Amino acid sequence: MKALSSVLLATGLITVGGLAQAQDKSLVVGTNNWAENIAVANMWKILLEEEHGYDIELSNIGKSVLYSGLSNGDFDLSFEIWLPTTDAPFLEPHRDEIDVHDVWYDGTGLGLVVPSYADIDSIDELRDQAGRYEYQGRPSILGIDSGSAIAGLTEDAIEAYELPLNQVNSSGPAMMAALDSAYQREEPIVVTLWSPHWAFAEYDLKYLEDPQGVYGDNESIHWMSRKGLANEDPWLASVLDAWKMDDDSLGGLMARIEKVGDPAEGAKAWIEDNHTLIDSWFDAAES
Incomplete structure (x- = not known):
């Protein structure tokens, strides 16, 4: 056990619930001005900072800057990429430098x-x-x-x-x-x-019906990161892979933010009412 701890400390990792978690927990999250993106980014900032000791910076930028920033390491992660169609053109030039992770919302x-x-x-x-x-x-x-x-x-x-x-x-x-x-x-x-x-x-x-299919079929929303983040912080990657939302939960989060008029305060109020759902993400990651 002592030898394992020495290895983890040497690599900048500690163990939490059986999974390795990075000691350096400062992350820059790239966001864009979509309502659901603002909502989940503020939700995760609160959850990770207040309950798990991370230091999260939210950086609101344009879509093309987001992908180039992830590819060169200016940003650590982003919570939203629509695939297989909508965001594919943005991903394609950086496919080898960006890791696309699990789906958290189906049926866009x-x-x-x-x-x-x-x-x-x-x-x-x-x-x-x-x-x-x-x-x-x-x-x-x-x-x-x-x-x-x-x-x-x-x-x-x-x-x-x-x-x-x-x-x-x-x-x-x-x-x-x-x-x-x-x-x-x-x-x-x-x-x-x-x-x-x-x-x-x-x-x-x-x-409006789209008989020519210009806007494509229903898609899925994944989270994504710079290359190698999941290896550096497998606990965080496991938690975000376990994260799932649907129309009721995500719609409720966005509606609360809209009603309160402040993304951070609205997200905090929603978190207080939805600990059962939130706990299921962390429990699934640590089981």
């Missing part, structure tokens, strides 16, 4: 979304109804930042369906503010959205 959605009161069901129909979907005087699709995967897919959809609309790119909060304003007035609006997202709990919305 992605596409163009309108309020359920809108008399339209398919992206095809936007071609003839474009004049109804004006924003600041022009037929428009409201989207998020131009570097996001969904923004690129929306440009593909505009071309594939020959839509006489422009994509207006802004931040996620700005897009949601425009959606809320239109929704309260029961005005037509089309936005780019994804599931999971708290908006589907707050508003009655529907995806």
